[in-house]
Amino acid sequence: MNILTVTLNPCLDKTVRVEKLNISGLSRAEIEKVDFGGKGINVSKILKNFGTDSISTGIMPMGNSRPVFDYMAKKEIENDYVISNGFLRTNLKVLDLSTNEITEINEKGPEIEEKYINDFADKFTRLSAMCEYVVISGSLPRGFSEDFYAKLVEIASVSSKVILDCDGIQLKNAIEKKPYMIKPNIYEFSGLMGREYKTDEEIAEDMLKLNKDIPCIIVSMGEDGAMFCFEGQVIKTTPFEIEFGSSVCAGDSMVGAMVYAEINDFDFEKTARFATACGTLTASKKGSEVCELQEALENMDRIKVEKVK
Numbered sequence: 001m002n003i004l005t006v007t008l009n010p011c012l013d014k015t016v017r018v019e020k021l022n023i024s025g026l027s028r029a030e031i032e033k034v035d036f037g038g039k040g041i042n043v044s045k046i047l048k049n050f051g052t053d054s055i056s057t058g059i060m061p062m063g064n065s066r067p068v069f070d071y072m073a074k075k076e077i078e079n080d081y082v083i084s085n086g087f088l089r090t091n092l093k094v095l096d097l098s099t100n101e102i103t104e105i106n107e108k109g110p111e112i113e114e115k116y117i118n119d120f121a122d123k124f125t126r127l128s129a130m131c132e133y134v135v136i137s138g139s140l141p142r143g144f145s146e147d148f149y150a151k152l153v154e155i156a157s158v159s160s161k162v163i164l165d166c167d168g169i170q171l172k173n174a175i176e177k178k179p180y181m182i183k184p185n186i187y188e189f190s191g192l193m194g195r196e197y198k199t200d201e202e203i204a205e206d207m208l209k210l211n212k213d214i215p216c217i218i219v220s221m222g223e224d225g226a227m228f229c230f231e232g233q234v235i236k237t238t239p240f241e242i243e244f245g246s247s248v249c250a251g252d253s254m255v256g257a258m259v260y261a262e263i264n265d266f267d268f269e270k271t272a273r274f275a276t277a278c279g280t281l282t283a284s285k286k287g288s289e290v291c292e293l294q295e296a297l298e299n300m301d302r303i304k305v306e307k308v309k
């Protein structure tokens with residue numbers, strides 16, 4: 001079973017601490033922690049936690065990206081990237097110990113030159129043809145056309161089931177190509193459908209409209225759980241109580257869980273329970289720590305499931 005995950009806008013999340021932040025002066029910093037952002041890489045990491053291998057692909061800027069490759073090597077995540085110009089974007093968080101305040105400085109990231117985008121499209125065509133599942137997730141850096149994800153969905157759909165987790169115009173254009181699965185959160189879904197929702201029934205009605213072309217739709221709603229639509233049915237899941245840790249990777253855990261549920265032939269209700277349990281357990285963990293398979297299987301029966309449509 002081959003699974004391909006795509007990360008086109010990776011980043012380094014670096015947290016440093018200083019005794020006192022001297023604006024316009026020098027502050028000596030100590031590194032507190034470094035995390036790697038990249039939604040496709042996160043999905044590969046979740047799948048690895050579940051004992052499932054995948055191949056991570058995308059475009060990686062040459063400068064500063066060595067730690068990401070070291071990380072994937074350590075986690076034994078197979079990878080095949082186009083190496084581009086520029087530096088990996090860094091999101092710097094500066095913790096000022098004198099005030100306990102955090103100042104964030106987020107880099108924009110390089111504009112990717114067309115030749116690297118074309119090289120990636122060739123690599124993607126070759127890799128996706130060998131994979132049964134292709135997970136396309138996250139934002140795109142500058143330089144990509146508004147229908148880039150739509151083109152990827154079209155290419156991969158020839159041989160694979162495509163799972164898409166993105167936002168805005170890329171999502172709007174890509175659903176025209178009928179991916180197998182989408183997982184917007186409620187804000188992304190609202191933006192896609194161009195309306196606000198007051199009730200679960202209204203959300204379910206719009207999910208069913210899309211379900212004519214897209215076999216599997218998940219709308220995640222943070223601590224309120226998620227709605228799942230498959231074969232003309234909609235169910236809602238509600239998480240169990242947790243002590244909140246961090247929302248980092250909650251959505252990605254859900255996407256990874258959906259792929260795991262697919263390849264292990266879980267039925268509709270079991271899939272919804274499992275995916276919600278994975279998102280919820282990840283939200284209960286600090287930083288970029290993610291759920292484990294065993295705890296998800298042990299806790300999934302604690303997820304409340306209701307039929308909406």
Ligand SMILES: Nc1ncnc2c1ncn2[C@@H]1O[C@H](COP(=O)(O)OP(=O)(O)OP(=O)(O)O)[C@@H](O)[C@H]1O
Binds near residue numbers: 184220251254283
């Ligand atoms: N505070 C929370 N309490 C319980 N469960 C949560 C919480 N936050 C997230 N989850 C779980 O994780 C799932 C996905 O979360 P969410 O809807 O926030 O995804 P997202 O906005 O796509 O996140 P991401 O930023 O990772 O893309 C939810 O459906 C829920 O099961």
Ligand SMILES: [Mg+2]
Binds near residue numbers: 185251
């Ligand atoms: Mg998300």
